[in-house]
Amino acid sequence: MKTIQIRTEIPGPKSKALLTRREEAIPRGPQLVTPIFAAKSEGAWIEDVDGNRYVDFAGGIGCLNVGHRAPRVVNAVREQLDNFLHLCFGVTPYESYIALAEKLNALAPIRGPKKTMFVNSGAEAVENAVKIARAYTKRPAVICFEDAFHGRTLLTMTLTSKIVPYKAGFAPFAPEVYRVPYAYCYRCSYSKTYPSCELYCAKHLEDTFRRVVEPGSVAAIIAEPVLGEGGFVIPPKEFFPVLREICDKYGIVLIADEVQSGIARTGKMFAIEHFGVEPDLITTAKSLGGGLPLAGVTGRAEIMDAANPGGLGSTFAGNPASCVAALAAIETIEVDGLLARSTALGKRFEARVRGWQKKWGIVGDVRVLGGMCAFELVKDRETREPASAETKELGRYAYEHGLITITAGTLGNVMRILVPLVVTDEQFDEGMDVLEAGVSHISEKKQPVASHA
Numbered sequence: 001m002k003t004i005q006i007r008t009e010i011p012g013p014k015s016k017a018l019l020t021r022r023e024e025a026i027p028r029g030p031q032l033v034t035p036i037f038a039a040k041s042e043g044a045w046i047e048d049v050d051g052n053r054y055v056d057f058a059g060g061i062g063c064l065n066v067g068h069r070a071p072r073v074v075n076a077v078r079e080q081l082d083n084f085l086h087l088c089f090g091v092t093p094y095e096s097y098i099a100l101a102e103k104l105n106a107l108a109p110i111r112g113p114k115k116t117m118f119v120n121s122g123a124e125a126v127e128n129a130v131k132i133a134r135a136y137t138k139r140p141a142v143i144c145f146e147d148a149f150h151g152r153t154l155l156t157m158t159l160t161s162k163i164v165p166y167k168a169g170f171a172p173f174a175p176e177v178y179r180v181p182y183a184y185c186y187r188c189s190y191s192k193t194y195p196s197c198e199l200y201c202a203k204h205l206e207d208t209f210r211r212v213v214e215p216g217s218v219a220a221i222i223a224e225p226v227l228g229e230g231g232f233v234i235p236p237k238e239f240f241p242v243l244r245e246i247c248d249k250y251g252i253v254l255i256a257d258e259v260q261s262g263i264a265r266t267g268k269m270f271a272i273e274h275f276g277v278e279p280d281l282i283t284t285a286k287s288l289g290g291g292l293p294l295a296g297v298t299g300r301a302e303i304m305d306a307a308n309p310g311g312l313g314s315t316f317a318g319n320p321a322s323c324v325a326a327l328a329a330i331e332t333i334e335v336d337g338l339l340a341r342s343t344a345l346g347k348r349f350e351a352r353v354r355g356w357q358k359k360w361g362i363v364g365d366v367r368v369l370g371g372m373c374a375f376e377l378v379k380d381r382e383t384r385e386p387a388s389a390e391t392k393e394l395g396r397y398a399y400e401h402g403l404i405t406i407t408a409g410t411l412g413n414v415m416r417i418l419v420p421l422v423v424t425d426e427q428f429d430e431g432m433d434v435l436e437a438g439v440s441h442i443s444e445k446k447q448p449v450a451s452h453a
């Protein structure tokens with residue numbers, strides 16, 4: 001039996017009624033990607049309140065790498081419910097927080113002694129990583145990148161690049177944040193071409209240190225190993241080694257923001273492992289908690305210990321249910337081979353989408369690093385004019401036909417895949433069939449078949 005079952009118009013009557021209540025009770029600010037209200041979920045599917053069933057390619061924005069209601073996670077949380085819930089790790093500590101820190105210390109691709117602390121959200125993890133880097137270096141400035149996304153709090157919104165909807169109207173921003181171009185080769189900010197550019201963007205930091213901010217006042221460079229909200233942009237393999245070299249030269253802390261790219265998404269536990277570079281600090285969140293809110297900062301012990309006792313954390317940070325869920329999620333990744341599964345899904349995706357690229361001019365760039373996959377939609381292959389409205393339409397076509405997706409990109413023209421890695425081949429193919437039909441539908445409406453790939 002197929003997973004996708006569409007029984008009503010979308011949204012169905014019950015979802016429509018809830019939409020009306022949502023509009024009345026909830027402000028416009030919180031995002032609304034689909035007009036579908038969930039009733040239950042399992043693995044890689046979601047059923048809505050009207051009895052329609054969808055394949056889920058969004059995973060609650062990349063939080064469900066181990067799947068909806070992963071059995072080990074559910075069992076661990078159930079057991080925890082019978083013991084204790086909130087205590088506050090800072091008041092009466094408990095073992096699961098320590099066990100999880102030990103696990104992440106062992107997994108992090110950093111040599112030497114490491115330590116980990118927990119908070120509740122990706123933004124909080126980034127905030128804390130910057131605080132730690134500042135305490136360690138005793139310097140104020142942070143360098144971040146164009147098209148980066150690091151959260152919606154004051155500092156992380158400042159570090160985030162995209163203006164609408166994340167920054168417009170929310171000024172003033174946090175001080176001492178400096179932004180430079182990322183290695184977004186398909187749309188190079190310097191109009192150069194890889195590899196003849198010789199990593200101009202990364203090396204140009206030396207110029208930034210002459211013209212914009214003195215390196216001796218820079219605490220940290222924060223970068224996503226693969227841009228998440230910025231459109232699943234994968235930098236060339238030399239990008240991070242150049243950043244590492246520059247950080248070493250000037251005593252700057254290198255923070256890898258793995259909130260979206262980490263925890264098996266790219267076929268490795270951390271995406272930075274693809275680049276052969278050791279960051280100093282790593283932020284995690286999203287899929288870390290296996291569906292429960294949890295985030296962490298892992299890094300060199302010497303740096304992590306720079307902050308004063310009581311200077312880090314929060315009331316709910318490292319909640320007991322979230323800690324046992326995270327331990328179960330990591331066990332699921334390890335025991336069920338989800339790193340290999342992530343890589344296999346990426347290959348399955350690429351084989352299909354490369355075919356679409358040959359057939360339809362609207363499919364511009366195709367980007368795949370393990371299960372972190374996306375394609376960029378363009379109106380024209382030559383000009384690369386972003387097909388933002390068409391991308392939005394593709395998202396709508398998808399959910400109307402039984403597939404939950406989320407788009408990405410500063411230009412709003414990237415379709416990204418954050419499917420739970422426990423998806424079966426059949427479910428994945430069902431989802432890809434919907435996307436293919438959607439791309440075909442949009443292409444036929446909007447533009448002629450391209451003559452070349």
Ligand SMILES: Cc1ncc(COP(=O)(O)O)c(C=O)c1O
Binds near residue numbers: 124126150
């Ligand atoms: C790379 C990255 N950093 C930080 C965040 C912020 O995480 P949260 O939404 O949990 O605050 C996100 C969220 O999408 C992210 O992708």
